[in-house]
Amino acid sequence: xxxxxxxxxxxxxxxxxxxxxxxxxxxxxxxxxxxxxxxxxxxxxxxxxxxxxxxxxxxxxxxxxxxxxxxxxxxxxxxxxxxxxxxxxxxxxxxxxxxxxxxxx
Amino acid sequence: xxxxxxxxxxxxxxxxxxxxxxxxxxxxxxxxxxxxxxxxxxxxxxxxxxxxxxxxxxxxxxxxxxxxxxxxxxxxxxxxxxxxxxxxxxxxxxxxxxxxxxxxxxxxxxxxxxxxxxxxxxxxxxxxxxxxxxxxxxxxxxxxxxxxxxxxxxxxxxxxxxxxxxxxxxxxxxxxxxxxxxxxxxxxxxxxxxxxxxxxxxxxxxxxxxxxxxxxxxxxxxxxxxxxxxxxxxxxxxxxxxxxxxxxxxxxxxxxxxxxxxxxxxxxxxxxxxxxxxxxxxxxxxxxxxxxxxxxxxxxxxxxxxxxxxxxxxxxxxxxxxxxxxxxxxxxxxxxxxxxxxxxxxxxxxxxxxxxxxxxxxxxxxxxxxxxxxxxxxxxxxxxxxxxxxxxxxxxxxxxxxxxxxxxxxxxxxxxx
Numbered sequence: 001x002x003x004x005x006x007x008x009x010x011x012x013x014x015x016x017x018x019x020x021x022x023x024x025x026x027x028x029x030x031x032x033x034x035x036x037x038x039x040x041x042x043x044x045x046x047x048x049x050x051x052x053x054x055x056x057x058x059x060x061x062x063x064x065x066x067x068x069x070x071x072x073x074x075x076x077x078x079x080x081x082x083x084x085x086x087x088x089x090x091x092x093x094x095x096x097x098x099x100x101x102x103x104x105x
Numbered sequence: 106x107x108x109x110x111x112x113x114x115x116x117x118x119x120x121x122x123x124x125x126x127x128x129x130x131x132x133x134x135x136x137x138x139x140x141x142x143x144x145x146x147x148x149x150x151x152x153x154x155x156x157x158x159x160x161x162x163x164x165x166x167x168x169x170x171x172x173x174x175x176x177x178x179x180x181x182x183x184x185x186x187x188x189x190x191x192x193x194x195x196x197x198x199x200x201x202x203x204x205x206x207x208x209x210x211x212x213x214x215x216x217x218x219x220x221x222x223x224x225x226x227x228x229x230x231x232x233x234x235x236x237x238x239x240x241x242x243x244x245x246x247x248x249x250x251x252x253x254x255x256x257x258x259x260x261x262x263x264x265x266x267x268x269x270x271x272x273x274x275x276x277x278x279x280x281x282x283x284x285x286x287x288x289x290x291x292x293x294x295x296x297x298x299x300x301x302x303x304x305x306x307x308x309x310x311x312x313x314x315x316x317x318x319x320x321x322x323x324x325x326x327x328x329x330x331x332x333x334x335x336x337x338x339x340x341x342x343x344x345x346x347x348x349x350x351x352x353x354x355x356x357x358x359x360x361x362x363x364x365x366x367x368x369x370x371x372x373x374x375x376x377x378x379x380x381x382x383x384x385x386x387x388x389x390x391x392x393x394x395x396x397x398x399x400x401x402x403x404x405x406x407x408x409x410x411x412x413x414x415x416x417x418x419x420x421x422x423x424x425x426x427x428x429x430x431x432x433x434x435x436x437x438x439x440x441x442x443x444x445x446x447x448x449x450x451x452x453x454x455x456x457x458x459x460x461x462x463x464x465x466x467x468x469x470x471x472x473x474x475x476x477x478x479x480x481x482x483x484x485x486x487x488x489x490x491x492x493x494x495x496x497x498x499x500x501x502x503x504x505x506x507x508x509x510x511x512x513x514x515x516x517x518x519x520x521x522x
């Protein structure tokens with residue numbers, strides 16, 4: 001049931017998974033998201049913590065190690081699949097949009 | 106430096122925007138310094154524009170001595186620009202002096218989910234609380250047997266019970282209102298169930314406190330376990346925080362308040378109870394009304410030889426004493442004088458019995474020779490028997506250990522086989 005919820009990701013979820021293509025700790029994830037979205041997507045510490053816990057339970061991310069009291073995570077194989085599926089879904093949405101909106105004068 | 110105390114409970118965070126109130130206080134020059142059970146202490150400071158955020162993090166609720174962030178979540182908050190202010194149980198308060206800081210929770214649905222999950226961890230304990238206290242409540246109601254006779258003590262008991270029930274209700278208003286507001290926001294049936302259990306256990310726990318105090322007030326007629334002396338229940342009476350006294354207490358002072366709300370309430374309650382004790386009212390701990398200056402003697406009990414005459418006038422001590430003797434009877438027949446006293450409760454009977462028994466030697470008991478619980482007195486010219494709440498005293502000018510006398514008295518008492 002919980003896994004089904006992650007079939008379609010919200011923006012914060014998508015960007016968190018995207019940031020974990022490389023190993024990162026919590027604050028680095030928040031910084032990555034802000035920089036790559038020019039501040040458009042904001043993820044609070046509490047929201048990030050909750051989502052990281054959920055992803056870890058769903059085995060979409062793996063805990064790599066602890067460094068200076070910071071936990072470092074990385075995307076797992078299942079996580080990559082989910083991320084790619086979402087990326088393709090967004091591409092499909094964009095493609096459909098271009099096709100329809102592009103035809104209008 | 107000036108200090109200010111405000112009546113605010115962090116439990117109200119589910120109902121009231123406490124963060125907004127704290128921000129307002131900071132703008133007025135009062136900075137949050139300490140959080141207590143039902144109040145917050147503020148110290149004077151320069152007016153400043155601050156954002157407050159109250160994080161619910163039960164994982165670190167036992168970190169009472171920490172003065173900084175503990176664990177991954179709190180560290181993340183600090184790294185994101187929030188300053189750790191203080192912790193109280195599962196609540197952690199952060200501040201931020203940026204104009205538009207990023208909130209700790211940017212997704213409200215995830216926030217509700219996270220808080221619910223955290224609170225659910227305590228459900229097992231809460232369910233146990235419910236399972237323990239519900240049977241106690243059933244026993245309490247089942248033990249109510251007799252009606253009261255109006256007295257000052259009765260009035261005092263009713264007032265205490267009303268206050269306690271009000272405290273019970275007041276404590277649960279934030280939980281109940283938050284539950285009624287939030288349960289409609291989610292389709293997950295477990296969400297409502299967990300909240301119901303959480304609220305129910307809080308209600309059960311507070312009900313138990315209310316009931317234990319009520320039992321003390323009405324203990325003269327409540328005997329769920331015969332012979333049990335429930336005076337020890339005064340301890341929870343004294344230790345319970347009297348919220349209504351604290352609610353009226355709000356002050357500014359030059360010095361930081363040195364006593365906590367609980368100590369203040371405790372002092373008020375002790376004064377109240379000791380006051381009643383001093384005027385001959387409720388007894389405390391081991392004191393009983395059959396010793397000391399106000400001891401009741403047998404002659405006090407039976408001045409009128411009329412069957413089952415209620416002797417309120419002879420058995421109450423002071424204005425607020427509880428009833429002692431329910432009825433008594435005294436008669437003389439065949440050179441035997443018999444006094445039967447029915448006490449209002451087992452504890453009263455026990456108290457009187459123990460007092461009479463003080464100087465009795467082991468050899469003076471009649472358990473083996475008469476087959477009943479009792480003892481001789483007055484050089485064996487009298488015997489004292491006990492049957493539950495009733496104490497029977499039979500006296501004569503003859504030696505009761507004499508077999509003929511013993512046989513006659515036994516026959517009268519129906520003790521012969």
